[in-house]
Amino acid sequence: MADKTLNRSELVAEVASKTGETQAAVNGVLDAVFQTIAENVAEGVKVSVPGWLSVERTNRAARTGRNPQTGETLQIPASKGVKISAGSKLKAAVK
Template sequence: MASLNRTDLVAAVAAESGQSQSAVNGVLDALFSTLAKSVADGTKVTIPGWLAVEQTSRAARTGRNPQTGEPIEIAASKGVKISAGSKLKAAAR
């Protein structure tokens, strides 16, 4: 399976859109910044058909130390959930 890093992505989008790589890179920076701020604020970002990004919460829970078997408390935390939309899922088929 091939991999596409950020440099390759910027070059591909620039070629597809006719924009400069510098302009595309700036747009990606702005996109990622906006996504980060929105998710941090608890706002769900949805691009219909392509993807949805939202903050999730994990409750505090009791775990177990795998080496000693002793119970340990795991603090509550927040995470990020990214869901593929129908167009992205169809492209993967």
């Protein structure tokens, strides 16, 4: 597992320095990108940035589970999830 992290403010600062834009402008663009992705995925639209990543909504079927403390069976309702897949350029960057 990675022992280093790049948080949002560090990401914004790095993108701002590489593009020459202000951190406020980059932060606004980043907010808009995440909001657009969230809205589209919530509607069931697959969002894809070819070569980098794709984000899509998944459906989980209802199923029977078991309480590990009591052993009692219980019904787990159907739900929705999110699947994020790395694209070829992102995969190549980490090799």
